[in-house]
Amino acid sequence: MEKLSVREARLADAIGRQALLQGWIRTRRDSKGGFSFLELNDGSCLANIQVVADGDLPNYESEIKHLSAGCSVSVRGEIKASGGKGQATELHAADVTVHGWADPEEFPLQKKRHSMEKLREWAHLRPRTNTFGAVMRVRNRICRSIHDFFQEDGFLYIHTPIITASDCEGAGEMFRVTTLDPENVPRDAKGAVDFSQDFFDRPSYLTVSGQLEGEIYATALGKIYTFGPTFRAENSNTSRHLAEFWMVEPEAAFFELTDNMNLAERFLKRIVNDVLANCEEDMQFFHERIDKTVMESLQTIAERNFERLSYTEAIDILEKSGEKFEFPIAWGTDLQAEHERFLTEKHLKAPVILYDYPAAIKPFYMKVNEGEVENRRTVRAMDVLVPRVGEIIGGSQREDQLDVLTARMEEQGLNTADYWWYLDLRKFGTVPHSGFGLGLERMVQAVTGMANIRDVIPFPRTPGNAEF
Ligand code: 4AD
Ligand code: MG
Incomplete structure (x- = not known):
C-alpha cells in the first residue's frame, strides 16, 4: 500500500x-x-x-x-x-x-473563524489553519523561485555572517551579541565597557544586512546573492516591520544603477509568475478570503513595466497632489507609507522604482551623483514600491571611489579604521557595482494580500514578543 x-x-x-x-x-x-x-x-x-x-x-x-x-x-x-x-x-x-x-x-x-490576533497567541497551532497552510506553501514557493531565478542567471549563493561588528545601514538599530554578564560588566580605568573581555574582543551584533560582506564576494566572483535572516532592533510596531526578517540580497560587479533596476524588475515578475503558475488553489483562497484586490495588483507586477521616477519627480507629484497627508512631504524628507501608497495605488496604480534620493537620508555606501548642487546632493539609490505594501526592495549602486567613500563615512560619523577591509575593495581593482535587498516577508505580503507581516512568518519577532 x-x-x-x-x-x-x-x-x-x-x-x-x-x-x-x-x-x-x-x-x-x-x-x-x-x-x-x-x-x-x-x-x-x-x-x-x-x-x-x-x-x-x-x-x-x-x-x-x-x-x-x-x-x-x-x-x-x-x-x-x-x-x-x-x-x-x-x-x-x-x-x-x-x-x-x-x-x-x-x-x-474549532470550526468558527478566529481573528489573526487570536491566532498569533497560538503560533504553535495556527499552521493547522487554512490561512497559515496557504501562506507557508506560498512562502516556500517564493523561496524556491528566488533560488531558481538567481541560479539560472549565474549568481552564486554566498553565506554571509549572522554575527558582525559592522552596522551596514548606519542606523544604530542593532541587537548586541555578548557573553558579558550584564550584572557584572567589566570596565576600563575610564569606566567604559571593556570589550576585550567579551567573546569577540569587540562590540558585536546581529547583522542588519549581508550587503557589505556580499560586496566582498561580488568584487571577486562577479554575481552573488545572499539569502538569510537579518535583524533590526527598531522599535516600530507596524504591519510591515519585524525585528527578525529574511532578506535576499543580490550584488553584482560591473553593474550600474539601471542594470540593478532591470534585475529587480525581472526578479519580482519571475516570482509572481511562478506563484501564479504553481499555487493556483492557494491564490484563489487569498483572493476570495483575504483580499479581493490581490490578484489585480499581482497582475500589475507581472505585466506592467515598472514606472521609474527620480525622488525629485516623486516629491513634485506628491506636493502637487492636493492630498492631505499626515506627514507633510518636502524635498529632503523620507517617504512615509502613506506617500508610497498614494504613488502606487492612486497616482500610478502600478509598481514604481524611485531613484536618486537625497544623500542625507541614505547610508554611507551609496554612490554620490556628480555635478549636483550642494544643497540637493543625491545618491544612486533605488527603492521599489508596490501597491498595498509600499517599499519592498531597497538598493543602490555602491560608491566605488576611495576618496569619496572615505569622505562620506567621515561625514556620517563612522570610524573608517573599522571598515579598512571595505575600503580595500576600492583600493584594489575597484569596479562599479550594485545590489539590492528584497524583504521576503514583504514579498509574501504582496503576493498573498495578508495585511500584517506577523502573519506571513512562522514565528514573528516584534517588540515584546519572542515566546516561541
Ligand atoms: O532598505 P533596506 O534597509 O536595505 C538594505 O538593508 C540594503 N543593505 C540592501 C542591499 O542593498 N543589499 O532593506 C531592504 C528591504 C526593504 O526594502 C524591506 O523590504 C525589507 O528589506 N525590510 C524589512 N522587512 C521587514 N521588517 C523590517 N524591519 C525591515 N526592514 C527592511
Ligand atoms: Mg529601505
Whole structure:
C-alpha cells in the first residue's frame, strides 16, 4: 500500500488505488445510514480529502464516532470517484488508526473563524489553519523561485555572517551579541565597557544586512546573492516591520544603477509568475478570503513595466497632489507609507522604482551623483514600491571611489579604521557595482494580500514578543 498525500489523492488519476493517508481531522459528520464522513487535512494542499468510514469498521463506535477537529489519524483504504461537490475523489476507509486525540473542550481551533490576533497567541497551532497552510506553501514557493531565478542567471549563493561588528545601514538599530554578564560588566580605568573581555574582543551584533560582506564576494566572483535572516532592533510596531526578517540580497560587479533596476524588475515578475503558475488553489483562497484586490495588483507586477521616477519627480507629484497627508512631504524628507501608497495605488496604480534620493537620508555606501548642487546632493539609490505594501526592495549602486567613500563615512560619523577591509575593495581593482535587498516577508505580503507581516512568518519577532 502506497502512502499518498492529500494533494496526490485528490487527483482523478488516483482513483482505484489502495492508499495510506495520514493527517489531522478537520470535521466529522455522521450520516443517518450508520457511517461517517471525516474531512482529513495533511498540509500538502488547502483542500481536505473526504474519508468515508463505514459503521462496520471494528473501532467505529469506540473511536471513529468520537473523532473531532485536531485528532491525528492514519487511514488505509481505496480511493474512489466522489459524487460530492468540489472533489473528484474520496477515500473509503478499510482501517482508521487514531494516533492522538484532541479534546474538543480544549482544542482551540474549532470550526468558527478566529481573528489573526487570536491566532498569533497560538503560533504553535495556527499552521493547522487554512490561512497559515496557504501562506507557508506560498512562502516556500517564493523561496524556491528566488533560488531558481538567481541560479539560472549565474549568481552564486554566498553565506554571509549572522554575527558582525559592522552596522551596514548606519542606523544604530542593532541587537548586541555578548557573553558579558550584564550584572557584572567589566570596565576600563575610564569606566567604559571593556570589550576585550567579551567573546569577540569587540562590540558585536546581529547583522542588519549581508550587503557589505556580499560586496566582498561580488568584487571577486562577479554575481552573488545572499539569502538569510537579518535583524533590526527598531522599535516600530507596524504591519510591515519585524525585528527578525529574511532578506535576499543580490550584488553584482560591473553593474550600474539601471542594470540593478532591470534585475529587480525581472526578479519580482519571475516570482509572481511562478506563484501564479504553481499555487493556483492557494491564490484563489487569498483572493476570495483575504483580499479581493490581490490578484489585480499581482497582475500589475507581472505585466506592467515598472514606472521609474527620480525622488525629485516623486516629491513634485506628491506636493502637487492636493492630498492631505499626515506627514507633510518636502524635498529632503523620507517617504512615509502613506506617500508610497498614494504613488502606487492612486497616482500610478502600478509598481514604481524611485531613484536618486537625497544623500542625507541614505547610508554611507551609496554612490554620490556628480555635478549636483550642494544643497540637493543625491545618491544612486533605488527603492521599489508596490501597491498595498509600499517599499519592498531597497538598493543602490555602491560608491566605488576611495576618496569619496572615505569622505562620506567621515561625514556620517563612522570610524573608517573599522571598515579598512571595505575600503580595500576600492583600493584594489575597484569596479562599479550594485545590489539590492528584497524583504521576503514583504514579498509574501504582496503576493498573498495578508495585511500584517506577523502573519506571513512562522514565528514573528516584534517588540515584546519572542515566546516561541
Ligand atoms: O532598505 P533596506 O534597509 O536595505 C538594505 O538593508 C540594503 N543593505 C540592501 C542591499 O542593498 N543589499 O532593506 C531592504 C528591504 C526593504 O526594502 C524591506 O523590504 C525589507 O528589506 N525590510 C524589512 N522587512 C521587514 N521588517 C523590517 N524591519 C525591515 N526592514 C527592511
Ligand atoms: Mg529601505
